[in-house]
Amino acid sequence: MTDTARLTEDLTSAVAHDELAAFYQDLHRHPELSFKEHRTAAGLALRLRAAGFTVTEGIAGTGVVxxxxxxxxxxxxxxGDMDALPVREATxxxxxxxxxxxxxxxxxxxxVTWLAAAAEALAAGRDSWSGTLVVVGQTAEEAGGGAAMVADGLHERFPRADVLLGQHVTPGLAGFYPHTPGLIMSASNNVDVVVHGVxxxxxRPETTVDPVVTAAYIVTRLQTVVSRETAARDSAVLTVGEFHAGTKPNVIPAEARLAVNLRTQDAGVRDRILAAVRRIVEGECAAAGCPVPPEVTVRPGGYPLTVxxxxxxxxxxxxxxxLFGAETVLDLGPAMGSEDFSLLVPNGVPYDYWxxxxxxxxxxxxxxxEGLEEKFAAVPSNHSPLFAPDLSVLVPGVRTLVSAALTRLSV
Incomplete structure (x- = not known):
């Protein structure tokens, strides 16, 4: 066994499952939306201070370092990111x-639970390694909080990273640690569409231009962008996640609003799909006789590739x-999901995410x-109201972070 693995076992031997479970369950009971993670951030900051860290709170509102x-x-x-989602739990x-x-x-x-416990374990064993450990409790991953923390001076106010490390819980039989060298997560862009009708x-629908019908045609036609305009070799996902129109059943509204999410793994593919979205929206509105051209707006920011x-x-x-056995580490290839993890990284700094x-x-x-792919598609995924990680992953998730840090800290 290498010195890194042996030291990881030593430093995490005192990590108590029951204590971690209590902390995790308390966080789960009290979720907070993006940029509103005040209680969560305070809990993380308290544990970091008790472990001997110098702690700064309030970065981009609720970020902790x-x-x-x-x-x-x-x-x-x-x-580690801290925010929850506007989802009604059904577990x-x-x-x-x-x-x-x-x-x-x-x-x-x-x-947050993994991050706090890993920080405590490394702090307790600080005599066995040398270097500087910077723990980042990130606000609002679901809303681009990484960029917000960088804009609030994250790179200038704290020691410059030599390496950035992170991990994410995912569906799949508990006990595996997927790693992918190179591209692991896709880029994400959001597009807002406003259809103007009468x-x-x-x-009396004949006196109107119904934006609901037009928007419905747009939703349907957009599904052909990936299936009929994107080469099979190019990975892409287009989702219409929001459709808002109307206030009463007997009132034809004057406008309809859509929000489109796009995931890609190549900048050229992304640009072609964005152009197709604009073309389809404008074409359907022209065909419907909308009195005003539609608004198609790519939201600023977006998430870059994670490589x-x-x-x-x-x-x-x-x-x-x-630490866990050769059979537990596998490469599942790039995911279509997206992260703002790489936005935290200063230019040129290597990072790893698993x-x-x-x-x-x-x-x-x-x-x-029967197979892995069939079962993976059938179990509750991230963002599902049924998503419920097994508590058996609490201590292993601490050990993955501790061991990763020790690969770069001087042992």
Whole structure:
């Protein structure tokens, strides 16, 4: 066993499952939306201070950074995101959300738990390594909070990273640690569409230009952009996630609003699809006789590609194999999901990002299908109201972070 794996086992031997479970379940009961994670941030800051970190709160509103110096050596950043989603929980768990319509459906409560415990374990063993550990509790991952923290001076106010490390809980039978060198997560862009019609009484549609019908045609036609305008070799996903129109059944509204989400893994593909979205929206509105051209607006920001440093990923994957078994580390290839993790990284700094599978064994076994892909598609995913990670992943998720940090801290 390497020194990194051996030291990881030593530093995490005192991590108590029951204490972690209590902290995690408390976070799960009290989810907070993007940029509103005040209670969550305070809980993380409290634990970091108790462990000996110098803590700064309020970065971009609710972001938290803890800094621990332990002699000369590399600067390692560990990141965990904190925000929940506007999803009504349907898990039936005894520690289900107590906030109506808000849920930790993406597992960021688990990320905070892992981050806090990893920071505590590394702090307790600071005599066994040297360097600087920077722990980042990121606000609003679901709303571009990484960019907001950078804009609030994240790179200038704290020691410059030599490496940035992070992980994400994911569906899949609990006990696996997917690693992908190079491209691992897709880019994401959101597009807002406003269709302008002519409103009127529901009994006299001939006097109107119905934006609901036009928007419905747009939604349907947009589904052909990937299936008929994008080469099979090019990965892309286009989703219409919002459709808002009308206030009463007997009133034809004057406008309809759509929000489109696009995931791509190539800038040229993204540009072609965005052009197709604009063309289809404008064409359908012209065909319907809309009195005013539609508004098609690509929201600023968006999430870039997440591209792991191959050498760094190989090193961290190797220590994870040592700790958990060679069969537990696998490469599932790039995901169509997106992250703002890479937005936190100063230019030129290598980073690595991996997954921790979390589906309870009984849920996995009961899922229909025989192969991995069939079962993976059948179990609750991130953003589902049924998403419920198995508590068996609490301590392993701490060990993955600790071991990753120790691959770069001077041991």
């Amino acid at each position: 803890g800094v621990l110096h332990a002699g000369d050596g590399p600067v390692v950043w560990l990141r 039936g768990l005894p520690y289900a959300s107590t906030v109506d319509g808000v849920m930790h459906a993406c597992g960021h409560d688990l990320h 409103g009127g009484h529901g009994s 792991n440093d191959p050498a760094l990923d190989a090193e961290i994957a190797a220590v994870h194999r040592e 997954f921790v599978t979390s589906t309870p064994p009984e849920v996995w076994e009961a899922a229909p299908g």
